Amino acid sequence: MDFNFTEEQEMVRDSLARMVREQYDFDTRRSVVESESGWRPEIWAQLAELGLLGMPFSEADGGFGGSAVDSLIVMEEFGKGLVVEPFVPTVVCAGGFFKHAGSDAQKAEHLAGIIDGSRVFAFAYAEPRGRYDLADLETTARRDGDGYLLSGHKAVVIGAPWASHLVVTARTSGERRDREGISVFIVPKDADGVTTRDYPTVDGRRASEVYFENVAVPAEALIGEEGAALPLIGRVVDEAIAAQCAEACGAMKVAHEMTVEYSRQRKQFGMPIGSFQVLQHRMVDMFMEYEQSVSMTYLATLRLDDEPKERKRAVASAKVRVGQAAHHVGQEAIQIHGGMGMTDELAIGHYFKRLTIFDSEFGNVDHHMKRHVALSAAG
Known part of the structure; x- marks a missing residue:
């Protein structure tokens, strides 16, 4: 198995390492995580300008034809600088949902927004009683006309204070812990019925407790097939x-x-x-x-x-x-x-x-x- 990186990937690593070294020194990072916002949107815009937010996506989806190896390179360098910007929630998680199961319309709107840096996502999947079981869901999404009504509580949603949108897992049928009946939805964070309680995490990032109370989303907010998302x-x-x-x-x-x-x-x-x-x-x-x-x-x-x-x-x-x-x-x-x-x-x-x-x-x-x-x- 070949563990060698391509010349282009080495160039990306070198440029990213230089950026982290010059703009993410320890004192700068410490002042950022202690600030009111807890991150730097200008760094996010710079990552988009460098093409790093679109690197793991195919050219057909508007990206640069990369792969998970490219995300590995980015995250390794981010780890060296303890970078707090939400690359995993936005690019890896939300981007992964759109890449694997998004409709053409969802890709055109949301994946394009991820790539150009205009949309920041958080992945709301964990629940207070769910432990690490992805199927242990009490958040529900019930049919309401042509759309759905979401209700429930998601815990420790990393990056949610900075997010414009949430990717939310919810149960559309079945009982708690059933492997079937699970769906995934796109929810604007400013939608009616969404409330958050934001807080800093021990390691310097930001997270939220997110509450949904009869949050109305259209059928177009469903990613993939209803009830078969696990x-x-x-x-x-x-x-x-x-x-x-x-x-x-x-x-x-x-x-x-x-x-x-x-x-x-x-x-x-x-x-x-x-x-x-x-x-x-x-x-x-x-x-x-x-x-x-x-x-x-x-x-x-x-x-x-x-x-x-x-x-x-x-x-x-x-x-x-x-x-x-x-x-x-x-x-x-x-x-x-x-x-x-x-x-x-x-x-x-x-x-x-x-x-x-x-x-x-x-x-x-x-x-x-x-x-x-x-x-x-x-x-």
Whole structure:
């Protein structure tokens, strides 16, 4: 399997790395996440201008003919800078729904808006009692004339404070946890009946609790087939997991480099602590965890277009390995830095927080371990 990037992809990586380095230094990022808005729309516009928001989409859909590998490149560099702009909710999740199941009209309106940066989406799928089961839904969408009425509560909707639109999963038939009867809708965030409670997350992003009370949407808001959306949702979530694994790899790389550099500067007993063999071994272990994560992430990304069982198995394996590694690298980085590593003024603490929160998104290590076991047992 070829893990090499094309010359064009290397050029994209280099230009993006330069942009993150020059415009997303730690002090700048810290001031942005502490600001009222919590992000920079001008950076989003710049990403659109560079073509990064349209890179994963086919030329027929108005994109630049890229793939999930291109999203991997973007997310790896974003992870290095702890970029907070909502690339995964908008480009990977919402864009994935339109790419795989959107109508021509939906693509012309919404996918074009994603590519040019004029539309920002959030993916409202998680519910307070749903844990990580994508089919555990209490949000409902009932027929009302030619359209639907949505009611329910979505929890921890990442990027929702910045979004113009939401992609919402809802039950159109069946009972809670049924695998059938699940549909996906496009909902303008300013629609009547939509209310939000916005808040900052531990790792510096923004999220919302989103409430729907008889929110009317037209039939054209339905993405794909009514009641049969669970396989589509699973595919998009797997693509989002692969992208976030790449982000975690980028964050782990920087966390390891910061720890090595700190160990060269910090002295104890008149010697740099990096000269102590026990700490050298721990930092080598951190590096190995990072390298294994990169390999698993690349493999999962390359298998996103395989048949569903292989895709699910590869993604579950990557989420387990990267989740374990993120926990290890983050913990070791803080241990070697000492108590000051957890202060807000030191960058390593912010990387630790992002790597810690990574485990809880789209299913934690335990969830995906059980998922992998079940897929393997099924043959």
